Amino acid sequence: MQIGVLALQGAFREHQWALEKCGVITRQVRKPQELEGIEALVIPGGESTTIGKLLNDFDLMEPVRGLAREGMPIFGTCAGLIMLAKRIKNSRQETLALMDIEVERNAFGRQVESFETDLELTVLGEQPYRAVFIRAPYITSVDNGVEVLANYGEKIVCARQGKFLVAAFHPELTDDLRLHKYFLEEVAK
Amino acid sequence: MAETVAEKGTWTVKKGLAEMLKGGVIMDVTTPEQAKIAEEAGACAVMALERVPADIRAAGGVARMADPSIILRIMDAVTIPVMAKARIGHFVEAQILEALGVDYIDESEVLTPADEQHHIDKHAFKVPFVCGARNLGEALRRIAEGAAMIRTKGEPGTGNVVEAVRHMRMVMGEIRRVQNMPKEELMSVAKEMGAPYELLLEVANTGRLPVVNFAAGGIATPADAALMMQLGCDGIFVGSGIFKSKDPKARAKAIVAATTHYNDPKILAEISKDLGEAMPGLEIATISPEQRMQDRGW
Numbered sequence: 001m002q003i004g005v006l007a008l009q010g011a012f013r014e015h016q017w018a019l020e021k022c023g024v025i026t027r028q029v030r031k032p033q034e035l036e037g038i039e040a041l042v043i044p045g046g047e048s049t050t051i052g053k054l055l056n057d058f059d060l061m062e063p064v065r066g067l068a069r070e071g072m073p074i075f076g077t078c079a080g081l082i083m084l085a086k087r088i089k090n091s092r093q094e095t096l097a098l099m100d101i102e103v104e105r106n107a108f109g110r111q112v113e114s115f116e117t118d119l120e121l122t123v124l125g126e127q128p129y130r131a132v133f134i135r136a137p138y139i140t141s142v143d144n145g146v147e148v149l150a151n152y153g154e155k156i157v158c159a160r161q162g163k164f165l166v167a168a169f170h171p172e173l174t175d176d177l178r179l180h181k182y183f184l185e186e187v188a189k
Numbered sequence: 190m191a192e193t194v195a196e197k198g199t200w201t202v203k204k205g206l207a208e209m210l211k212g213g214v215i216m217d218v219t220t221p222e223q224a225k226i227a228e229e230a231g232a233c234a235v236m237a238l239e240r241v242p243a244d245i246r247a248a249g250g251v252a253r254m255a256d257p258s259i260i261l262r263i264m265d266a267v268t269i270p271v272m273a274k275a276r277i278g279h280f281v282e283a284q285i286l287e288a289l290g291v292d293y294i295d296e297s298e299v300l301t302p303a304d305e306q307h308h309i310d311k312h313a314f315k316v317p318f319v320c321g322a323r324n325l326g327e328a329l330r331r332i333a334e335g336a337a338m339i340r341t342k343g344e345p346g347t348g349n350v351v352e353a354v355r356h357m358r359m360v361m362g363e364i365r366r367v368q369n370m371p372k373e374e375l376m377s378v379a380k381e382m383g384a385p386y387e388l389l390l391e392v393a394n395t396g397r398l399p400v401v402n403f404a405a406g407g408i409a410t411p412a413d414a415a416l417m418m419q420l421g422c423d424g425i426f427v428g429s430g431i432f433k434s435k436d437p438k439a440r441a442k443a444i445v446a447a448t449t450h451y452n453d454p455k456i457l458a459e460i461s462k463d464l465g466e467a468m469p470g471l472e473i474a475t476i477s478p479e480q481r482m483q484d485r486g487w
Binding site: 007008009010011012013014030031045046047049050053054057058078079091105106110111112113114115116117118132133134135170173174 | 194195196197198199201202205206208209210211212213228230231232233234264268269270287290291292293315316317442445446448449450453
């Protein structure tokens with residue numbers, strides 16, 4: 001199984017390491033032709049405005065949308081979550097617009113408000129999941145068909161809609177591989 | 190319900206923001222308008238300043254932390270992270286920047302040092318710090334003090350990449366050297382480099398710095414940015430190189446693209462076209478030793 005990792009900007013290296021530990025081959029994607037032959041795509045954390053602009057400038061927006069509509073599974077973390085959302089609060093930023101969710105950017109505040117915490121993520125089992133939130137977004141509302149997988153307080157921070165999985169935090173920054181495995185074994189299966 | 194205790198300002202959280210900036214370009218800006226141009230061009234963060242390094246160099250005198258009102262206006266203008274500079278050793282400037290809510294502090298040799306012996310104890314802050322380094326020992330000293338991100342010093346405000354190349358080659362070369370060393374030799378190398386032993390051991394085991402390492406100081410063209418990326422850095426700071434050039438918008442966008450596609454000469458050729466004049470460059474040999482910013486700090 002070969003998994004593409006969008007490598008325009010951000011923590012793509014850490015996602016590759018986590019995926020490779022799960023036993024799959026990864027490929028960095030910066031150009032449309034690099035999408036050929038991949039079975040799933042991961043969109044990493046990074047700066048969503050930067051990633052969005054580069055997706056447009058290097059003609060990746062439409063090819064990724066096309067493959068997603070044909071059923072390619074996508075896992076987006078932090079900036080990746082923003083790129084998958086159909087609506088962003090107070091912004092007209094262009095996204096891939098694949099999931100029926102509304103997202104607020106930098107919703108917890110600036111960097112001094114960034115934090116780590118234990119989340120209850122029942123699809124991964126009983127053991128709490130250590131989640132790192134960095135200038136993180138959260139999901140402000142979901143439409144029918146979206147399954148909420150984790151909340152932090154009242155806020156939705158992890159969700160799934162069919163072949164798409166999103167997290168507001170950074171599973172690539174910890175050694176816990178359970179969410180990557182969940183994507184590979186349950187979502188992308 | 191899960192335990193909802195939020196731990197802020199942890200090492201993971203400080204280091205993590207730098208991880209998110211990787212493969213991106215951090216641009217020096219002095220006004221909200223410039224900050225918007227940088228964001229629009231795809232910068233992953235901006236550095237809020239009163240003057241860019243080339244103007245600091247030209248003005249001479251004592252360069253200090255920017256006026257908080259300038260920094261706050263820039264923070265209001267953009268949604269990307271905003272960094273700001275404090276003088277080396279000036280922990281009160283750093284306290285002020287933290288109170289303003291900046292996302293990262295650069296303890297920077299571009300400003301006039303406030304302390305010639307001691308850098309800031311960066312572990313004492315919730316906000317993360319980036320520091321300059323010319324070699325592995327210097328990088329590891331800063332990390333031991335709490336820097337969650339490292340950059341080359343280069344020679345700021347010159348538009349001349351030669352010093353950044355020297356510092357990046359030095360750090361990468363020293364990493365390769367310690368990686369291939371028998372363990373018993375590491376203690377004497379730690380002594381020779383003035384590097385904390387535990388951190389040096391970590392570098393020898395992993396083959397990389399424990400934090401993200403950006404290039405800075407003299408980068409003026411897309412080719413400069415790609416050169417630094419091919420030499421092994423994680424991302425790019427551009428100081429004077431953008432807003433001292435003829436067409437900042439086009440140049441900013443091209444440097445962002447070059448940092449992503451650093452390994453693709455065809456794309457680099459395409460994006461290097463028609464950018465107008467780069468910033469005027471300075472030959473390092475014409476700068477008198479006491480004017481060299483890279484020798485500030487230790």
